[in-house]
Amino acid sequence: MSMKNVAMLSVLVVGGMWLTGCNQSAEEPTPVASTETADTDTHGEWWCPEHGVPEEICALCDASLVADFKAKGDWCDEHDRPDSQCFICHPEKEAEFAAQYEAKYGEKPPKPTEAGGEHDDHEHGAEKS
Numbered sequence: 001m002s003m004k005n006v007a008m009l010s011v012l013v014v015g016g017m018w019l020t021g022c023n024q025s026a027e028e029p030t031p032v033a034s035t036e037t038a039d040t041d042t043h044g045e046w047w048c049p050e051h052g053v054p055e056e057i058c059a060l061c062d063a064s065l066v067a068d069f070k071a072k073g074d075w076c077d078e079h080d081r082p083d084s085q086c087f088i089c090h091p092e093k094e095a096e097f098a099a100q101y102e103a104k105y106g107e108k109p110p111k112p113t114e115a116g117g118e119h120d121d122h123e124h125g126a127e128k129s
Helices: 003-027 063-071 091-105 122-128
Strands: none
Touching: none
């Protein structure tokens, strides 16, 4: 193989790799590291990481939803949130919402970060003691 052919083949290989890399990055977003998501506001996406429910039904983030939940009798007065989303009174509900996330993304959701979203019900436990 002549030097001219080797040089031409090298240019084609490098160019092909460059084009392939460009196509992939344009079609597939770069995953965000989990350490960044805790400090980043991710509202507007499908999942509410602060409260562990789909964003569209998160009454803790969208106060306009509160009246509908209350009208349906789905409200926990003690913890000021929809009863169906009160993981303090109904820890099994967290697992139900997590299953929705897993069905959509194929992985476990991030743990809720907002106080009262997790099972560390320090206030709730103090009231019952």
